[in-house]
Amino acid sequence: xxxxxxxxxxxxxxxxxxxxxxxxxxxxxxxxxxxxxxxxxxxxxxxxxxxxxxxxxxxxxxxxxxxxxxxxxxxxxxxxxxxxxxxxxxxxxxxxxxxxxxxxxxxxxxxxxxxxxxxxxxxxxxxxxxxxxxxxxxxxxxxxxxxxxxxxxxxxxxxxxxxxxxxxxxxxxxxxxxxxxxxxxxxxxxxxxxxxxxxxxxxxxxxxxxxxxxxxxxxxxxxxxxxxxxxxxxxxxxxxxxxxxxxxxxxxxxxxxxxxxxxxxxxxxxxxxxxxxxxxxxxxxxxxxxxxxxxxxxxxxxxxxxxxxxxxxxxxxxxxxxxxxxxxxxxxxxxxxxxxxxxxxxxxxxxxxxxxxxxxxxxxxxxxxxxxxxxxxxxxxxxxxxxxxxxxxxxxxxxxxxxxxxxxxxxxxxxxxxxxxxxxxxxxxxxxxxxxxxxxxxxxxxxxx
Numbered sequence: 377x378x379x380x381x382x383x384x385x386x387x388x389x390x391x392x393x394x395x396x397x398x399x400x401x402x403x404x405x406x407x408x409x410x411x412x413x414x415x416x417x418x419x420x421x422x423x424x425x426x427x428x429x430x431x432x433x434x435x436x437x438x439x440x441x442x443x444x445x446x447x448x449x450x451x452x453x454x455x456x457x458x459x460x461x462x463x464x465x466x467x468x469x470x471x472x473x474x475x476x477x478x479x480x481x482x483x484x485x486x487x488x489x490x491x492x493x494x495x496x497x498x499x500x501x502x503x504x505x506x507x508x509x510x511x512x513x514x515x516x517x518x519x520x521x522x523x524x525x526x527x528x529x530x531x532x533x534x535x536x537x538x539x540x541x542x543x544x545x546x547x548x549x550x551x552x553x554x555x556x557x558x559x560x561x562x563x564x565x566x567x568x569x570x571x572x573x574x575x576x577x578x579x580x581x582x583x584x585x586x587x588x589x590x591x592x593x594x595x596x597x598x599x600x601x602x603x604x605x606x607x608x609x610x611x612x613x614x615x616x617x618x619x620x621x622x623x624x625x626x627x628x629x630x631x632x633x634x635x636x637x638x639x640x641x642x643x644x645x646x647x648x649x650x651x652x653x654x655x656x657x658x659x660x661x662x663x664x665x666x667x668x669x670x671x672x673x674x675x676x677x678x679x680x681x682x683x684x685x686x687x688x689x690x691x692x693x694x695x696x697x698x699x700x701x702x703x704x705x706x707x708x709x710x711x712x713x714x715x716x717x718x719x720x721x722x723x724x725x726x727x728x729x730x731x732x733x734x735x736x737x738x739x740x741x742x743x744x745x746x747x748x749x750x751x752x753x754x755x756x757x758x759x760x761x762x763x764x765x766x767x768x769x770x771x772x773x774x775x776x777x778x779x780x781x782x783x784x785x786x787x788x789x790x791x792x793x794x795x796x797x798x799x800x801x802x803x804x805x806x807x808x809x810x811x812x813x814x815x816x817x818x819x820x821x822x823x824x825x
């Protein structure tokens with residue numbers, strides 16, 4: 377009895393049946409005045425009833441599952457990158473079916489119309505796919521997939537439900553972009569694509585090998601002993617120093633919660649930290665991590681082991697802001713105690729006014745005394761659009777003037793940092809990763825670290 381009740385609940389009336397019932401009702405009304413129409417209406421009613429019973433029988437007669445559905449979800453989502461969801465549907469009915477697929481995407485995407493219509497011949501398999509682009513880390517729960525199937529008669533639909541009610545997929549920092557940059561690093565294309573190579577003789581201090589002299593080599597690197605042995609000019613080849621400690625220091629204060637293009641500055645910084653750390657590891661440097669808000673939340677010692685990147689990925693996935701003011705003094709003191717050797721500190725943070733930077737300048741100077749500090753600041757893209765927009769009214773002039781002052785303050789902040797010997801980088805959130813990698817390569821080539 378319960379099984380029969382469930383089968384009845386899974387049946388739905390299609391619009392075609394509603395239309396035919398409306399036509400029949402009209403004929404019955406007209407039959408009160410014309411006997412021939414009343415007789416035709418009764419015949420049509422019997423035929424319609426038989427068709428409904430026949431379609432119901434066709435939809436429920438197979439004992440084995442007449443439809444098989446497989447939904448392929450990614451093992452994990454990449455924050456800020458598109459991921460593909462693939463759905464495969466196999467028709468095991470002995471006749472052609474028209475199906476309507478409704479997939480329950482995670483509520484964060486606010487997609488209420490993921491509906492796909494297909495026609496499947498007997499034994500035929502078809503697939504549909506859609507793309508999702510998450511903008512925040514965390515768990516995304518996929519619901520069930522519902523399929524509504526109807527026979528060529530097209531009067532009824534049978535509902536099939538596939539999958540678990542909750543299927544959670546974790547969204548990690550942007551590991552897809554990390555792989556793209558990793559390929560460039562492995563093929564030595566980072567310099568060609570993102571930064572203009574600058575040849576600075578004498579800045580590469582680690583000996584690599586001895587090679588034949590070619591025109592353009594620095595004569596100061598000639599190895600006279602090897603030259604005497606070989607009877608031709610030989611020079612020492614040097615490379616950039618390796619195994620240098622590099623820390624991404626991520627500010628998780630309230631200002632880093634500012635959104636740009638659906639993502640917060642904190643998520644932009646976390647994505648950039650992961651990608652940059654992978655590049656640093658590819659360049660044989662040591663990568664570490666510090667996150668802080670009112671106190672230091674996470675500390676990973678700089679290392680270049682095989683497991684370093686996995687530890688960084690897990691640590692960055694768990695980061696969240698307390699929406700409070702950041703404690704730079706506590707962070708600087710922590711770095712002084714925990715990192716004794718000179719390292720490159722890349723601080724991802726955000727300031728609005730020169731006064732706010734001046735208040736933290738003593739802590740920056742303390743960091744810069746023992747380490748090479750690079751402060752990464754964010755350019756407000758919305759303000760840039762306002763500045764570029766043509767002013768057509770007095771109000772537009774006021775708004776544009778305020779925007780120009782805001783942009784000028786950002787430049788003053790960078791100037792203030794440079795005056796105290798602190799490196800600074802002002803970039804848009806979208807160009808953050810590329811800009812940081814550029815700066816890192818520039819630092820490596822110039823031998824500042």
